[in-house]
Amino acid sequence: MTKQIVIDPVTRIEGHSKITIQIDENGGVTDARFHVTQYRGFEKFIEGRPFYEMPGIMGRICGICTISHMLASAKATDRIMAVRVPETGHRLRQIINLASIIQSHALSFFHLSSPDFLLGMESDPAKRSIFGLMQMYPEVARDGIRLRRFGQEIIEWMAGKRLHPTWIVPGGVASPLEPEVRDRILATIPEIYVLLQRNLDWFKRKMEDYAQEIRTFGNFPTMFMGTITPKGELDLYDGHLRIVDDRGHMVEPSFKAQRYADYIGEAVEPWTFMKFPYYKPMGYPDGIYRVGPLARLNVIDSCGTPRADQEWAEFRQLDRRVVLSSFYYHYARLIECLYAVEKIEMMLDDPDILGKMVRANAGPNSEEGVGVTEAPRGTLIHHYRVDEQGRIVWANMIVSTTHNNMAMNRAVQQVAHRYVDGNKLTEGMLNRVEAVIRTFDPCLSCSTHAQNELPIQYELVGPHGEKLDEVTRG
Amino acid sequence: MATAVRSRIRTLKIDGRDVSAREDETILELAEENGIFIPTLCRIEGLSLVGACRLCLVEVAGMNKLVPACLTYATEGMEVFTDSERLxxxxxxxxxxxxxxxxxxxxxxxxxxxxxxxxxxxxxxxxxxxxxxxxxxxxxxxxxxxxxxxxxxxxxxxxxxxxxxxxxxxxxxxxxxxxxxxxxxxxxxxxxxxxxxxxxxxxxxxxxxxxxxxxxxxxxxxxxxxxxxxxxxxxxxxxxx
Amino acid sequence: MSETRQVRVIGFGNTLRGDDGLGWVAAEALQQQTLPGVEALTCHQLTLDLVEWISAARLVILIDAEAGDSPGQISQREVSFDPNAADTLHHHQSPEGLLAGARALYGAAPRMVLLTVCGKSFEFAEGLSPEVSAALPDLLARIEALIRSAA
The missing domain is CATH 3.30.70.20 (Alpha-Beta Plaits)
Structure with a gap:
């Protein structure tokens, strides 16, 4: 005799999904699942296409993390060409990657999630959005708009176009950096430091109000995976992968990203289109790990930039060993923004950034190429095989959000158990279930527009399909 | 300088306009000379004509079927229509x-x-x-x-x-x-x-x-x-x- | 000072949906004219990112198509300030939401006028219906009159 609660669609995330919560006869939660209801099929329809078309095609996977997909794809094609990207081209790619991470983190933190922290989980859903924020906390809303514009403008100035630019190409980038663009970016940076510091300050204070959420929002032991420099510093574009366990012990201190398949397996479940990656030596589902900002800050030995390192030191004090609560993804996002701005400034300050050699040309020289980069939401893997002519014969991608699939499902269960009473639905209860998903900032693709026109419905369905309770918004 | 070929001149109408053409001129060339747009994809200056794409089809008064402008030569008194709902x-x-x-x-x-x-x-x-x-x-x-x-x-x-x-x-x-x-x-x-x-x-x-x-x-x-x-x-x- | 004549025009809609592309056509026509102190942009929806942009203006003109029974008919409406106008659940905003945002975030209170033309068809198609095309000169004349009034 069970009942089921369905939250469909999950709001203020990127893409289409629903959450179902199973309720027993006493109103207790027995299970909860996060279902991804959309299917794309990129891996299949690129078969037979020339390898060098991949960055252009793969960028279309998503309108928010276009840059990340283009970069992972371009890195895989670099490998197929067996070339080394010219140093300037390499750094220009790094800068645009950091800009992309900033604009994405700004969207996640300010537009999508800050209403939850500032207006409260229990607040009126009609007000609990960036527009509600505008009235109560205009400075925060303004900062969110500003920070997002900072990232987007760098992309637009460097790549010529804000959405789906074609500047990232196999072997490097299509054109060198104009001195005028460099100067324009550098001129805005001091303002962004001030902005980030201001928001870090209030968020850290605010975290004290959310002790309960911090305890229950995806707070459980898992491993963490992220990319590091040879010195063990944070790297968001290139480097080796590291996996640590829930106590911070090294599980895999450093392995080549190209060898991901030796370490990561993928399981499939019939009720969702999203796969479940797991750490191979431990098997499914024990090999659960998390990726993304929280994971990255958990695996590193330091950020490698002064301002971010100062924040990072505080971050690491939050928990005894590694930081386990997914609530802290939000905090990690702000620290990564700080790191990204510092890194962009450092690279732009080096006159070599204006070098003219930015692209290596070659045909196919290797049958296989893996490109791994850190997208805003975590490690992004593109893996292609080509025939002797350079036509794609096989492809595999593990998208950042996918790595977190197991963790997101477990987090939904945790929050549902803690907050949901199956006898009576409340806004605060259901919003927390959605809010825990938002901590991961999942990007299930970019086509939310049509879906958002629909009213959002929560239903509590009884054992015989009868509607026991209902909440409708929109 | 000028080539010795002396061709006879034809007068005809394209889209109601009186135009004159050499007898070796196609309707497509004539239209282009007179600033009238006819779409083509297969035709390219410098290569032979094949009429493969069929985009340059035009209507000629008195003819039921459409003709390709790139392969149809101007004739005296012809009335050509290059733009209609049907086309x-x-x-x-x-x-x-x-x-x-x-x-x-x-x-x-x-x-x-x-x-x-x-x-x-x-x-x-x-x-x-x-x-x-x-x-x-x-x-x-x-x-x-x-x-x-x-x-x-x-x-x-x-x-x-x-x-x-x-x-x-x-x-x-x-x-x-x-x-x-x-x-x-x-x-x-x-x-x-x-x-x-x-x-x-x-x-x-x-x-x-x-x-x-x-x-x-x-x-x-x-x-x-x-x-x-x-x-x-x-x-x-x-x-x- | 031409700065004081700052006018910002937003033509919005979906160019793949027939007459819904009207805002784009009108805004692009204005871009061609390069009037001093006037900036025009096109977009699919009114989004939050626009709030900052319009805050610098004295006059904001929004151009949109609307559904109705008399295709080609132009309507003009002053958008009034309503602090509670923001639409919270959708990606995009109402004109009132933009105005509320400009006030709340940037302390700006530009005059905002919404010009709409009644569309005939919003089916999948590029290009405007004859009725809506015919209304364009009138629409542009109204926009220009508004711009002059802001001088």
């Missing part, structure tokens, strides 16, 4: 059929923004394809060292066949099969990279109106083409004959 519908339909036959996803194509098919679709208002895509499996041949032919983007205009035969005198390109099975091939349908006849001159790349025959390694929108070399070369060839 616009046909032209759009031809474009839709071309789009449904192959893989023409502009946004990710190397010729995006530089493609004659795309430009024409925009100009003629082809905003939708009403026919289901044929989903044909057509081979991309990347065996040539510098060039690639993607038959999924080929519209069978035969410009490559003609330029290779008439200007380069190599005749590497040909068309094999009929109807939806028609394909451009190199030599006897052997891989381009193994061709004995291909001189790798690249003229086929330059005249291809779409992203079908292109240089290797180009990213989205990077494949710009120019074929202003062609009338000049054609004249030289003519002189040699």
């Amino acid at each position: 616009r519908n046909y032209r759009r339909m031809i474009l839709e059929l071309l789009f449904s036959e192959g893989n023409h996803i502009c946004a990710i194509c190397v010729s995006n923004g530089k493609c004659e098919l795309q430009a024409l679709a925009q100009r003629l208002g082809m905003d939708h394809v009403r026919f289901a895509n044929l989903q044909q499996e057509r081979l991309v041949d990347m065996t040539h060292e510098r060039f690639v032919v993607d038959r999924n983007r080929c519209i069978l205009c035969a410009r490559c066949v003609r330029v290779c035969d008439e200007i380069e005198w190599a005749h590497t390109w040909d068309i094999k099969g009929r109807g939806v099975d028609a394909r451009v091939i190199t030599d006897l349908d052997t891989p381009w990279g193994e061709s004995d006849t291909c001189t790798s001159c690249g003229k086929c790349v330059r005249v291809c109106p779409v992203g079908a025959i292109v240089e290797k390694g180009r990213a989205v929108g990077e494949m710009a083409k120019r074929h202003d070399f062609l009338p000049h070369l054609a004249k030289m060839r003519e002189a040699k004959k």
